[in-house]
Amino acid sequence: MPALASRQNAVVALRFGQLAAMGTVAALILIAGVWASWGTAQHVMLTKGRERGTMTVARCADDRCTGPYRPLSDGSTARDRVVLDSEVAVDKGRTYTVAVKPGSDEVVRTGTGGLLYAWAPLGGALLLASMVVAGGLRLPRLAWAFGGAGLTLLTAAFITL
Incomplete structure (x- = not known):
């Protein structure tokens, strides 16, 4: 036993x-x-106090897309060039709503597509x-x-x- x-x-x-x-x-x-x-x-979900605006894709190379940034939120400044990962499925010439990562020139897509991505x-x-x-x-x-x-x-x- x-x-x-x-x-x-x-x-x-x-x-x-x-x-x-x-x-x-x-x-x-x-x-x-x-x-x-x-x-x-x-950066997509907690947008309060972050710079938000639009980016028009001017050029894509090496998994990065660049273009000018135009502000939509208070305190945001226009930039001649910001960087967005091209893996986010963007088209050259289109304008996307974005949020700027603090302290950088990198942006992320906002909205439903950006959130799901x-x-x-x-x-x-x-x-x-x-x-x-x-x-x-x-x-x-x-x-x-x-x-x-x-x-x-x-x-x-x-x-x-």
């Missing part, structure tokens, strides 16, 4: 270890997704975490929820940009 109890205790301990390890991995993936997204999302890394993290939750934690409903949320976020970002 003691051998059976010892074996059951070992199985319980191993299962707990697996759940703890996979739960930690899933949590770290999600934290990394939020961390990667927040660098851009904070800023949170795209979280969408990828949700998709990746769904695999860990499904396989490592064996929680298929939660995995489907994570995967569906990630896929929805990435699809919405793709469509709006």
